[in-house]
Amino acid sequence: MGGLSPGVRIFVMTECLFGVGIGLFSLVLNLHLLDLGYDEGFIGRLTSIGSLAMGLLSLPAGLAVRVVGRKGMLASGMLCVALGMAGFGAVTAPWAMYVSQLLWSVGMTAIVVSEIQLVFQYCRDKQEERRAYAVLFAAFTLFTGAGTLLGGLLPRWLQGGVTPYEPVFYAAAGSLALGGVLRALLLPSVTSASEREQTAAAAVSPEQAAAEGAAVHAAAALEQAKSGAAAERRQAKSGAGSRISMLASLSAMIFLSGLALGFLNNYLNIILKYRLDWPDSSISIVLSIAGVFLFAGSLLAPMLLERVGTHQAFGLLFIGNAAVVLLLAWALPPMLFTVLLLLRGGLFIMWNNQLDSELMSAVPEEDRNLYAGLRTIARSGGTAIAAYAAGWILAGSNYTLPFVWSGVTILIGFVFYMVRIRPILDKPKSAAET
Numbered sequence: 001m002g003g004l005s006p007g008v009r010i011f012v013m014t015e016c017l018f019g020v021g022i023g024l025f026s027l028v029l030n031l032h033l034l035d036l037g038y039d040e041g042f043i044g045r046l047t048s049i050g051s052l053a054m055g056l057l058s059l060p061a062g063l064a065v066r067v068v069g070r071k072g073m074l075a076s077g078m079l080c081v082a083l084g085m086a087g088f089g090a091v092t093a094p095w096a097m098y099v100s101q102l103l104w105s106v107g108m109t110a111i112v113v114s115e116i117q118l119v120f121q122y123c124r125d126k127q128e129e130r131r132a133y134a135v136l137f138a139a140f141t142l143f144t145g146a147g148t149l150l151g152g153l154l155p156r157w158l159q160g161g162v163t164p165y166e167p168v169f170y171a172a173a174g175s176l177a178l179g180g181v182l183r184a185l186l187l188p189s190v191t192s193a194s195e196r197e198q199t200a201a202a203a204v205s206p207e208q209a210a211a212e213g214a215a216v217h218a219a220a221a222l223e224q225a226k227s228g229a230a231a232e233r234r235q236a237k238s239g240a241g242s243r244i245s246m247l248a249s250l251s252a253m254i255f256l257s258g259l260a261l262g263f264l265n266n267y268l269n270i271i272l273k274y275r276l277d278w279p280d281s282s283i284s285i286v287l288s289i290a291g292v293f294l295f296a297g298s299l300l301a302p303m304l305l306e307r308v309g310t311h312q313a314f315g316l317l318f319i320g321n322a323a324v325v326l327l328l329a330w331a332l333p334p335m336l337f338t339v340l341l342l343l344r345g346g347l348f349i350m351w352n353n354q355l356d357s358e359l360m361s362a363v364p365e366e367d368r369n370l371y372a373g374l375r376t377i378a379r380s381g382g383t384a385i386a387a388y389a390a391g392w393i394l395a396g397s398n399y400t401l402p403f404v405w406s407g408v409t410i411l412i413g414f415v416f417y418m419v420r421i422r423p424i425l426d427k428p429k430s431a432a433e434t
Contacts, residue, residue, distance in 0.1 A: 007122030007188050008132045014186070015139040017179030018078065022140075023147020023291065024154070024172035025085050027284060028165040030269050035163040036092055040270060044391015046101050047266050051258075051384030053105040054112070055377040061113045062373030070118040071187050077110025078180030082173040089169030092162060113372045116360060120368075122188075126361055130302055133357045138298040141349065145291015147172070152284020247371055249420040250359045251378040256413040257355055258382025261348075263390045263406040264325075266383075268341070275399040276334050286338060290345045297346035301353050310358060311422055317351040318414035326407035329400045351410075362425055 004012070033043055065073045084104030091100060119136060123129045151168055158167035264271075268290075272283045305313045324344045328337065363371045386409075390402045 003128075004132060004135065005122045005124060005128065008119060008128070008136070010183070010186050010188075011119055011122070011132075012136055012139050014179050014182050015136055016143040017175045017182070019140045019143025020147035020150065021082070021085070021172040021175035021179065023144040023149075024151045024168050024175070025088075025147075026144070027148045027151035027269060027287060028155075028168045029088060030267070031273075031280060032088065032163050032165040032169075033097075034270075035165065038094075039395055040267075040391050041395040042094070042391075043266075043270075044388050044395070046097060047262075047391065048384040048388040049098060050101040050105040051262070051380040051387060053102055053380075054109045055380035055384065057106060057109045058113060058373040058376030058380065061109045061376075062369045065110075065114050065117075065369055070114040070121065071184070071189075073110045073114040074118060075180045075184035077107045077114065078176050078183065080104075080107030080110065082176035082180065083107070085169050085176060086173040089161070089166045089173075109376060112376045113369070116356070117368050117372055118187075120360070129361060130305075130357055133353065134298055134302045137349070137353055138295050141291055141294035141298050145288045145295065147175075148291055149284060149288035152281050152288070155280070243367065246424055247363070247367065247374055249424060250363070250371065251374040253355065253359065253413065253416060253421050254375045255378040255382040256409055256416060257352060258379035259386045260321075260325075260382075260406045260409040260413065261352070261379075262383035262386025263402040263409070266387055267390055267394060267402065270394060271399050271402075274397070276337070286342075290342050293342045293346035294349045297349040298353055300346075301350040302357075304350065305354060310425060314351075314354065314417060315414075317347065317354065318410060318417065321347045321351050322407045322410040322414070325403050325410065329403035329407070331400075358425060359421075362427075 030043055033046075061073070068076070081104055084100050084102075084107060087100030087103055088097065091097060116133065119132050120129045123132050150171075154168045154171060155164035158171075161167055268287065269283050272278050272286060273280075278286075301313075304316070307313075308316070321344070324340055324347060328340050328344060332340070359375075360368065360371070386405070389405070393401050
């Protein structure tokens with residue numbers, strides 16, 4: 001923490017409220033809906049509509065962030081998510097559930113297209129970007145675990161409501177709303193590195209500018225001859241076609257990760273409830289322990305990358321994730337199943353975090369808002385398709401097939417990574433060496 005920029009430190013300190021709110025909400029939403037009489041098919045449709053809404057809204061949100069600013073977009077997004085969370089506790093009709101889901105999706109879209117880009121904007125260099133991402137996500141996962149644990153306890157402490165889970169939604173909404181207000185008030189105003197360089201370049205005296213202008217004019221013809229070929233190479237390399245191809249490939253990789261995520265992550269509490277026949281308190285404890293594995297995974301990911309290198313780290317994470325997820329499809333004893341499920345959480349967060357961090361770092365600053373929107377569309381599309389399919393599968397009481405499809409998707413992603421993503425990640429290194 002001590003070596004991080006002030007804006008990053010404030011981010012990490014307020015991440016506790018974000019994590020606790022998300023942990024509370026994630027645990028009780030599906031259980032609340034089941035208590036109201038909705039089935040897994042409805043939960044799948046609700047999740048899919050939320051993901052599709054995020055996908056549709058991401059590009060407009062990416063454009064809006066240029067007007068509102070990343071800080072304003074982030075704070076307003078957290079407040080909108082809080083409204084959606086409170087809505088889930090206050091309503092019972094199906095149409096009202098969809099409205100609450102849309103509010104949640106609008107807010108999450110605003111957060112996704114602004115948060116990581118804003119964190120990176122506070123960083124001094126790419127090394128701090130990687131470290132800041134790891135620390136921020138570690139804080140998020142730690143406090144998400146704390147929120148999940150509280151989500152299992154609060155229904156016993158807070159009485160009242162149509163279901164025992166209703167007061168938990170209001171607690172989650174309060175945590176998100178407070179976090180949004182604090183970030184709006186405490187985060188420093190944003191000035192990008194490029195803007196600072198432009199400001200410094202503008203602060204030149206007229207005499208110095210005239211002298212430099214004369215020198216530049218005298219050397220213009222020679223410089224033009226030397227740089228002509230280099231300029232053509234740069235133009236060819238950074239042309240519109242190359243940029244579109246790169247962004248499309250990165251987005252396709254995120255789409256595959258969204259598929260792998262959507263088959264399982266929204267349904268872990270349902271799988272534990274019905275596959276292992278566990279009570280809510282046991283589910284809360286296991287998912288809280290899973291938060292510790294997520295926390296450890298988010299810290300270990302950059303260490304693994306530094307120790308073995310980017311591509312070897314990705315290879316280990318792709319294969320490790322696929323192997324563990326496919327093992328979970330087998331009929332395993334409850335204890336072994338739980339251990340592997342916890343291990344899967346840590347491995348998956350290492351894989352997903354490295355994808356998000358490395359792919360965003362590979363995108364030039366001027367394209368990051370666009371890529372953030374495309375990334376949200378891709379991940380939301382993948383998650384929506386997988387969540388809808390998994391809800392349909394779970395409605396038929398099949399609690400193993402989602403693991404199979406998630407594992408197969410990860411293996412397909414590994415092939416795509418080797419063919420399309422690895423060359424993109426290598427390009428900055430090649431350019432630096434030439």
